[in-house]
Amino acid sequence: MFTDASILFQIAGIGIIVALIHTILKQMGKEEIAQFATLLGFIIVLVIVINGLSDLFQQIKSVFLF
DSSP states (O other), rough: OHHHHHHHHHHHHHHHHHHHHHHHHTTTHHHHHHHHHHHHHHHHHHHHHHHHHHHHHHHHHHHOOO
């Protein structure tokens, strides 16, 4: 899928963008939407991590099952 460094940079980029969106929305008085944006960012990062783990398990499975 991706190399290890690019996944880390992708997750860090998503975190920075979500933090900015959260801060802007909170200053505008829209705390509920800010929390929803943070939750959405967390779910996106979780999907990226789960895909990476599934790729890792497939590689481990292919090594040990020949």
